[in-house]
Structure formats: structure tokens, C-alpha cells
Amino acid sequence: MVAVLVLAAALAVAQKTSPARADSDWWKNAVIYEIYPRSFGDTNGDGVGDLNGITAHLDYLRDLGVDAIWIAPFYPSPQVDFGYDISDYLAIDPQYGTMADFDKLVAEAGKRRMRVIIDLVLNHTSDRHAWFRESRASRANPKADWFVWRDGKPDGQPPNNWLSIFGHSAWQLDAARRQFYYHAFYKEQPDLNWRNPDVRKAMYDTMRVWMKRGVAGFRLDAVTSLFEDPQVRDESARPGRNAYGDANVSREYTDNLPEVHDVLREMRQVTNEFPGRILIGETYLPNIEELAKMYGQANDETQMPMDMQFAMHGNFSAAVFRKKLREAETQLNGNMPLIVTDNHDNRRSVDRFGDGTHNQEIARLVATLLLTPRATALLYYGQELGMANNDPKRVEDVRDPIGKAGWPKEKGRDGERTPMQWDGTANAGFTKGRAPWLAVGADHAERNVASELRDRKSLLNYYKTLIRLRRENAALRDGLVKIVDENNANVLSFLRQKDGMTVLVALNFSAQAQTVRYDLGGAKKLKTLVSSFEAGEAASADGLVLPGFGAYVGAMQ
Ligand code: GLC
Numbered sequence: 002m003v004a005v006l007v008l009a010a011a012l013a014v015a016q017k018t019s020p021a022r023a024d025s026d027w028w029k030n031a032v033i034y035e036i037y038p039r040s041f042g043d044t045n046g047d048g049v050g051d052l053n054g055i056t057a058h059l060d061y062l063r064d065l066g067v068d069a070i071w072i073a074p075f076y077p078s079p080q081v082d083f084g085y086d087i088s089d090y091l092a093i094d095p096q097y098g099t100m101a102d103f104d105k106l107v108a109e110a111g112k113r114r115m116r117v118i119i120d121l122v123l124n125h126t127s128d129r130h131a132w133f134r135e136s137r138a139s140r141a142n143p144k145a146d147w148f149v150w151r152d153g154k155p156d157g158q159p160p161n162n163w164l165s166i167f168g169h170s171a172w173q174l175d176a177a178r179r180q181f182y183y184h185a186f187y188k189e190q191p192d193l194n195w196r197n198p199d200v201r202k203a204m205y206d207t208m209r210v211w212m213k214r215g216v217a218g219f220r221l222d223a224v225t226s227l228f229e230d231p232q233v234r235d236e237s238a239r240p241g242r243n244a245y246g247d248a249n250v251s252r253e254y255t256d257n258l259p260e261v262h263d264v265l266r267e268m269r270q271v272t273n274e275f276p277g278r279i280l281i282g283e284t285y286l287p288n289i290e291e292l293a294k295m296y297g298q299a300n301d302e303t304q305m306p307m308d309m310q311f312a313m314h315g316n317f318s319a320a321v322f323r324k325k326l327r328e329a330e331t332q333l334n335g336n337m338p339l340i341v342t343d344n345h346d347n348r349r350s351v352d353r354f355g356d357g358t359h360n361q362e363i364a365r366l367v368a369t370l371l372l373t374p375r376a377t378a379l380l381y382y383g384q385e386l387g388m389a390n391n392d393p394k395r396v397e398d399v400r401d402p403i404g405k406a407g408w409p410k411e412k413g414r415d416g417e418r419t420p421m422q423w424d425g426t427a428n429a430g431f432t433k434g435r436a437p438w439l440a441v442g443a444d445h446a447e448r449n450v451a452s453e454l455r456d457r458k459s460l461l462n463y464y465k466t467l468i469r470l471r472r473e474n475a476a477l478r479d480g481l482v483k484i485v486d487e488n489n490a491n492v493l494s495f496l497r498q499k500d501g502m503t504v505l506v507a508l509n510f511s512a513q514a515q516t517v518r519y520d521l522g523g524a525k526k527l528k529t530l531v532s533s534f535e536a537g538e539a540a541s542a543d544g545l546v547l548p549g550f551g552a553y554v555g556a557m558q
């Protein structure tokens with residue numbers, strides 16, 4: 002009786018001190034779900050996903066607990082880089098639908114209290130974009146300086162040794178201009194010249210157009226690539242060769258130049274013209290100090306640069322994640338981390354972290370790691386099902402150009418982009434038409450929405466429970482993170498604390514069962530909130546048994 006009263010009092014306090022979030026802060030602790038539009042839902046039977054295919058599945062996303070969706074590019078594009086080569090920023094590629102379809106998607110999402118974030122590919126356009134066609138036509142036209150043009154060396158070689166991220170020289174000779182243009186990615190993706198104020202203005206106006214249409218913000222593609230050294234100095238040599246056979250070089254003159262911050266500040270001003278809009282950065286950075294800078298010295302750059310360091314690596318250990326968690330909590334000046342474990346450019350975490358035997362247990366641990374720290378969480382479609390990477394088996398099946406160029410060392414990104422698995426039928430419910438653009442994963446008979454919704458113990462239901470819990474539990478939503486049991490080599494344990502409430506998270510990174518004991522002062526009892534194993538209603542803080550890769554979340558009492 003007494004305990005019940007204490008708990009009720011604690012809840013009352015919690016409610017008083019956590020007033021409803023100001024709408025402009027909606028993104029804090031949110032769950033953002035990345036959709037690769039080619040692969041989510043196909044409604045017209047051409048084997049390629051479309052905007053209506055997203056709209057058709059909005060109820061599913063609402064029920065999962067998603068606050069916002071980020072849609073990868075759907076603009077007109079020659080599709081060399083599957084939409085990341087844009088030929089018109091202000092329209093919809095007909096294979097994905099129409100502007101009316103887009104408006105409907107935003108409206109339907111809004112009815113379900115979900116926001117829509119779009120991808121802003123600002124580093125480069127497609128070589129078919131009108132801006133580039135004009136720019137390449139001569140050395141003296143209004144857009145001549147909109148891209149990064151340089152003369153070659155006297156012997157006709159490229160201006161310097163810069164490499165494309167996708168392999169080989171980053172310079173392409175243009176026959177008409179008899180000059181080279183720079184491309185950080187494919188040669189069909191010429192880099193815009195961000196030193197030119199007209200380029201900036203054009204991109205900022207583009208942002209305004211989409212915000213007026215109701216988008217909640219932008220994911221800034223390849224934003225650290227915006228600037229290059231104006232003196233075009235050679236990068237330094239680095240040991241080894243890349244997957245494409247080039248001798249490695251540094252990226253000191255082409256990546257993360259300080260000028261990026263000027264642009265981020267300007268873009269923040271532009272989004273500030275509209276309430277509640279956010280900037281998310283695609284920010285692969287070497288360390289937490291560089292990540293911290295992306296928020297801006299006066300919190301005037303991106304609200305959320307993606308923390309790719311947190312989980313976009315292959316080291317699955319308690320020590321590594323303890324360090325990353327501590328850094329995210331203590332070195333981002335109290336700002337909201339954006340934790341990412343999966344996206345359309347990297348092997349799915351279930352395979353990256355999986356040991357081949359316990360992949361589904363590990364998927365539950367990753368879900369817990371993603372959703373229990375103080376952070377906004379980014380989920381990639383299919384992650385909630387435990388969908389595996391489905392890599393092409395033969396080079397002739399590869400669609401992603403880097404997979405063709407780098408085979409077999411680099412198989413490309415098709416494996417993490419296969420169709421969403423809605424059910425166990427032949428095309429996984431993705432399309433009723435002919436073959437999907439990429440073959441569905443072999444695991445779709447088992448891992449699909451329909452069967453996982455039915456199975457109380459599925460990964461999908463585990464995700465749903467965690468997301469619901471983090472919405473309802475104030476400590477888990479925005480309590481501080483306190484790491485405990487620092488020296489445990491196998492188990493990462495931390496507390497989330499707010500208003501006298503404490504939640505314990507314990508994650509066993511080993512395949513063996515581990516018993517953990519916590520010296521937590523008075524509290525000894527744990528009320529299980531969610532666990533990846535049968536923990537029972539209550540557990541004990543001085544003898545919690547975690548099975549191999551077990552994940553446990555419990556309230557201290
Ligand atoms: C980003 C995208 C990736 C794309 C590249 C070039 O890294 O996520 O898919 O290929 O930018 O636009």
C-alpha cells in the first residue's frame with residue numbers, strides 16, 4: 002500500500018515537472034524512421050516503390066510509434082545514384098508519383114501526428130540538371146561558376162590527386178569547356194560551388210519552397226563535403242588501396258572544411274523562418290569533438306547531426322558502447338544526440354554486429370541500445386523486423402554502381418536496400434506487379450510485418466514496446482544518463498534518472514550468461530519494464546541474471 006502511494010506521488014510529480022513539450026521541440030527524443038522510397042511500397046506494380054506506397058503504410062508507422070519519417074530523395078533523377086543525383090529540386094520523379102501524391106502523404110502523415118523530413122542533396126546535382134548543363138556550356142555564362150571547375154595540368158592530367166569517395170579521380174574532363182569539374186561522388190554528380198552566393202541562395206529558396214509545402218525539416222546529404230581547398234592542394238598519401246584499386250589519400254582538403262559551419266548557420270536561419278523545422282546532418286566525423294561543432298557554437302547550426310560514431314562501426318563490445326554513450330552524454334553540451342545504427346549506405350546492423358548464431362538476440366540488444374539512452378533515435382525501414390542484408394550473389398545482379406566497380410571487395414549497397422517485408426508471399430507484399438527492382442530477402446517468409454505482428458515475442462513487438470515505454474516513462478524519455486558498473490567487460494549498465502525515478506538498463510554484449518550486482522544505495526528491487534528474455538515481473542538489483550546478449554530495462558524501487 003505504502004509503495005503504491007509513493008509510486009503514485011512520484012508519477013504526479015513527474016507529470017507536473019514535464020509539461021507537454023513545446024511543439025517546436027517535437028524532435029527531442031523522437032523516433033525518426035528512414036524510408037528508402039524505391040523499396041518501401043509499390044502501388045502501381047512497376048516493381049519500384051512510390052509515394053503512395055508510403056501513404057498506404059502510414060498506419061503501420063503510427064502504430065509502431067514513429068514521430069517523423071525521413072524519405073530519401075524522390076525528385077526527378079537519372080537514378081545513377083538512385084535519386085541522390087537530382088535533376089530538379091522542385092518536382093517529383095514520375096516513377097515515385099506526383100506533387101499531389103506528395104501533398105497527400107504530408108497531409109495523411111499529419112493526421113496521424115507524424116512529420117515528414119526530406120533529403121536535401123546540396124553538395125551536388127545530377128549532370129543532367131539545368132544548372133550544370135548551362136555551367137558546362139562555356140566558361141562565360143551566368144552559371145559558369147556554379148560548379149567547381151579547374152584547368153588540368155599542362156600535360157592534360159587532372160588538377161590534383163583528389164579521389165572520388167566512389168573511386169578514382171574526383172575530376173572529370175568536360176570536352177566543351179576543356180576544363181575539369183570536381184565530383185566527390187559519381188562523375189554524374191558534379192559538386193556545386195558553395196563559395197558562390199547565387200548557389201547558396203538557390204538552395205535556400207529550395208528549402209523555403211518545401212517548408213511551405215509542410216515538410217518538417219531536412220536531412221542534409223553529404224554536408225561535410227560542401228567545400229574543397231580553393232588552392233586545390235594535393236591530399237597526402239595514406240597506406241593501402243581502396244576497394245577500387247586507387248592508392249589511398251587523406252581527405253584533408255575535401256572533407257569537413259571549416260566553411261561548412263558558415264553554411265549550416267545560414268541554413269539554420271532559413272529554417273528558423275518557419276516554426277518547428279529541423280536540420281539533421283549526415284555527419285560522418287572522426288570524433289565527438291567534431292560532432293559537437295555541428296550543433297554550432299551558439300546552438301545555431303543543425304539541431305541534430307547524426308552520431309555515426311555511436312554505432313556505425315563493427316565493434317560490438319560493452320567497452321566501446323560505454324565510451325560512446327558517455328561521450329554522447331557529456332560532450333555534446335547537453336544537446337540531443339541522434340543515434341544511428343542502420344541506414345541505406347551501410348550493412349544492416351543485424352549482420353554487422355551479428356555473430357551468425359545469435360543475430361536475433363543481438364538485434365534486440367541493438368534496439369535497446371538505440372531506444373534507451375537520452376537521444377533521438379533513427380530507425381531504418383525493416384530494422385524493426387530484423388531484416389538481414391541481402392547482398393547480390395553475382396556481379397551481374399548488382400544495381401549500385403559502386404558494387405559493380407568494386408566487386409567483390411565492395412558489393413555496393415543493394416543488400417541493405419531490398420524491399421520492405423510486409424508479408425510472407427512471393428514479393429513480400431511489396432509489389433503486386435512484376436519483379437521488384439531488387440530481389441526480396443530470403444528471410445522474408447519468417448521476418449515480415451504480418452507474421453511479426455501476430456507473434457507476441459517478435460522483434461517488431463519488442464520495438465513497439467520499447468518505443469511506447471520511452472514515450473510514457475519520463476526517466477527513460479529525458480532523464481540523465483549515469484553509467485554504472487564501469488569495469489564490467491561484458492555488460493553495459495546505465496541508469497536513467499529524473500525526478501526521483503530511476504530506470505536501469507543492462508545489456509549483455511557476450512554470448513554467455515552474466516550475473517550483475519549493483520550497489521545502488523537503498524533501492525534493491527527492480528520492476529521489469531521490458532526485457533529481451535523472460536525476466537519475470539520483478540528482478541533483484543543484487544543478482545540480475547542476463548542470458549547471452551540479454552537486454553533488460555527495469556524501474557528501481
Ligand atoms: C550520401 C547518401 C548516399 C549517396 C551520397 C551521394 O552519403 O546517403 O546514398 O550515395 O550521399 O549523394
Ligand code: CA
Nearest residue numbers: 043045049051
Ligand atoms: Ca511503383
